[in-house]
Amino acid sequence: MTKPDEKFHTQITTPAPDMGTGPLPVEPYISAEFFEKEREKIFRRAWLEVARVEELPNPGDYVVRPIEVLKTSILLVRGKDGVVRGFHNVCTHRGMAVAICDKGNAQGFICNFHGWTFDLDGRLKGLPGEEYFANLDRADYGLRPVATDTWNGFIFVHWEPEPKIGLREFLGGMATQLDDYPFARFNHIARYSARVKANWKTFIDAFHEAYHVMMVHRHTVPDACAGQENPYGLLSTARIYGPHHSGSVWVNPNHKPTPSETLAWKYGMSFAPGDMVDLPGLNPDKSANWWFDINVFFPNFFIDVGPGWYFTYNFWPVSVDESTWEMNIYQLDAETAGQKFAQEHTKVLLRDILYEDLSTLEFAQKAMGSGVLKHLPVSEMEIAVRHQLHTVQEWVNRP
Ligand code: FES
Ligand SMILES: [Fe+2]
Numbered sequence: 186m187t188k189p190d191e192k193f194h195t196q197i198t199t200p201a202p203d204m205g206t207g208p209l210p211v212e213p214y215i216s217a218e219f220f221e222k223e224r225e226k227i228f229r230r231a232w233l234e235v236a237r238v239e240e241l242p243n244p245g246d247y248v249v250r251p252i253e254v255l256k257t258s259i260l261l262v263r264g265k266d267g268v269v270r271g272f273h274n275v276c277t278h279r280g281m282a283v284a285i286c287d288k289g290n291a292q293g294f295i296c297n298f299h300g301w302t303f304d305l306d307g308r309l310k311g312l313p314g315e316e317y318f319a320n321l322d323r324a325d326y327g328l329r330p331v332a333t334d335t336w337n338g339f340i341f342v343h344w345e346p347e348p349k350i351g352l353r354e355f356l357g358g359m360a361t362q363l364d365d366y367p368f369a370r371f372n373h374i375a376r377y378s379a380r381v382k383a384n385w386k387t388f389i390d391a392f393h394e395a396y397h398v399m400m401v402h403r404h405t406v407p408d409a410c411a412g413q414e415n416p417y418g419l420l421s422t423a424r425i426y427g428p429h430h431s432g433s434v435w436v437n438p439n440h441k442p443t444p445s446e447t448l449a450w451k452y453g454m455s456f457a458p459g460d461m462v463d464l465p466g467l468n469p470d471k472s473a474n475w476w477f478d479i480n481v482f483f484p485n486f487f488i489d490v491g492p493g494w495y496f497t498y499n500f501w502p503v504s505v506d507e508s509t510w511e512m513n514i515y516q517l518d519a520e521t522a523g524q525k526f527a528q529e530h531t532k533v534l535l536r537d538i539l540y541e542d543l544s545t546l547e548f549a550q551k552a553m554g555s556g557v558l559k560h561l562p563v564s565e566m567e568i569a570v571r572h573q574l575h576t577v578q579e580w581v582n583r584p
Contacts, residue, residue: 193415195432195568198470199358199424204575208560213577214384215554220505222581227484228254229344230580231428232355234486234499236261236340237513239373240288241269245305248288249274253509254502259331259342260284262291264305271333271342272307277326294328303328336360338368339488358426359482363490366466371495371515375532377539378511383546385485385502386573387553388510391542392487392498393479393569395420395434401541405534410476412437419566420479421472428483428576430569433468436476449530452523454493454516456531462492481569483576493517494531506550512539 213219235250247262260274260283274282281298284291293304301312307328315321332343334352337360341352353360381388391397395410395418402409411418420432442450449455454462467490468475477491487498496514503509514535519525552558563571 193419195420195565196422196470197425197568198422199426201425201572202575204571208562209571209574210560211553211558213574213581214387214550215505217505219581220384220502223502223577224254226583227577227580228502231484232334232341232343232348232352233484234339234341234482234497235259235271237368237373238269238335238338238340239369243290245290245292246288247284247291249282249284249286252501255344258282260294260328261333261340261342262305266306269333269335269340270306271331271340272328273331275329276301276303277309277328278312283328301326337363337366356482357429358424359429359431359480362424362426362431362469363466363480363488366464366490366495368495368515371517373513374516374528375514375535376511377514377536378509379543380503380507380509381543381546382507383550384506385500385508386577387550388508388546389481389485389487389500389573390567390570391546393430393432393481393573394418394567396564396566397545401545402538405538405541408437408440410434410436412439414474417566420568421475422470423568424469425572428580429481430572431469431478431480432569433470433472433478434476435472436474438474445530446534449527452521453519453525453527454531455527456491456494456534464490466490467492479569481573483573484580496535506554 236248240248241261241263244263244265244267247260249258249260251258258274260272261269263269274284276283276296276298278296278299278301281296283294283296283303285297293302293310295302299313302310304310307330309323309326330346332346332348334341336352336356398409398418399407399411415435419435421435422433424431446455467478477489480488480490485500489496494514494516496512499511501509514532516528519528
């Protein structure tokens with residue numbers, strides 16, 4: 186008779202592909218050739234999250250998003266009809282940017298080079314000296330559109346003018362899980378960003394497993410998601426939705442709060458482990474000892490949802506060994522000074538935790554690039570790391 190396995194395991198509650206248990210190759214994290222394939226086969230073929238609708242509340246509001254991996258800059262603008270449209274921020278005359286501020290409100294756009302003008306829906310309205318251009322039809326020289334669509338207030342763009350798969354279909358079960366989460370009720374309270382000499386997957390992989398928490402975060406949340414029952418920080422449950430995945434972070438019921446955490450939870454809701462707020466889409470498997478969910482939208486966007494807050498990460502490749510990252514934190518209205526204190530506690534606790542997360546990336550990337558390691562042994566505790574690379578390889582190998 187075999188002894189029953191008494192170890193803590195992550196329950197995978199959706200169908201999952203066979204991803205094997207062997208080590209992962211280092212090559213995809215360091216190869217410039219592989220990176221070029223990722224650019225073509227992943228970033229030019231996936232819907233990419235770029236903004237929230239609250240950033241453009243009124244007609245004429247616009248934001249500019251440089252996307253280095255696509256070698257372009259995207260201009261998102263809300264038209265007079267209320268529709269948010271996306272364009273390449275490129276003048277169709279000789280290529281100057283038509284919007285030179287990163288956000289604002291405009292009646293239309295005037296190119297700073299020779300003064301061509303475009304209206305909010307991208308049409309070329311006028312050009313100085315038009316009579317000197319031979320046979321130029323204005324209708325041919327509108328701003329080049331980018332496929333743009335919105336899910337639950339998140340604006341996504343797609344490199345292909347007519348994507349084969351619509352946004353909703355692409356998001357699949359990942360969107361269904363969060364369809365009813367009330368993102369629109371939350372306020373943006375903080376933004377953190379960084380530019381790091383690390384591959385985008387090295388970067389992402391540090392953010393969707395909790396195995397590192399007891400070491401990397403030993404000064405901030407040392408006992409938060411590992412404890413007697415689950416000593417190494419496995420996720421409670423995980424869900425795989427095609428290329429996307431979602432994991433519920435286990436919380437240690439014996440976590441010892443710091444005095445400031447105790448105070449934050451006395452008056453409001455903090456990122457530190459504490460009470461549960463029941464919002465649709467949270468803790469989808471109703472795991473016991475639940476802290477928060479990490480929802481990873483392939484290829485590079487996270488929405489982590491917890492009690493009274495959610496935050497997002499966008500990881501943007503620059504080159505094979507350089508990436509940029511942006512975090513946006515959102516919270517419910519703070520109605521009292523105590524709730525405001527709890528929100529400030531979240532803001533600074535997350536800042537400290539993120540500094541810790543950023544501390545490992547450049548060392549790891551440099552070491553992988555040295556050629557010393559050929560493969561990486563990855564455990565059940567790092568199931569999301571395995572699934573991310575599995576999906577990347579699948580997309581890169583597509584015709
Ligand atoms: S490049 Fe824009 S008007 Fe010439
Ligand atoms: Fe971390």
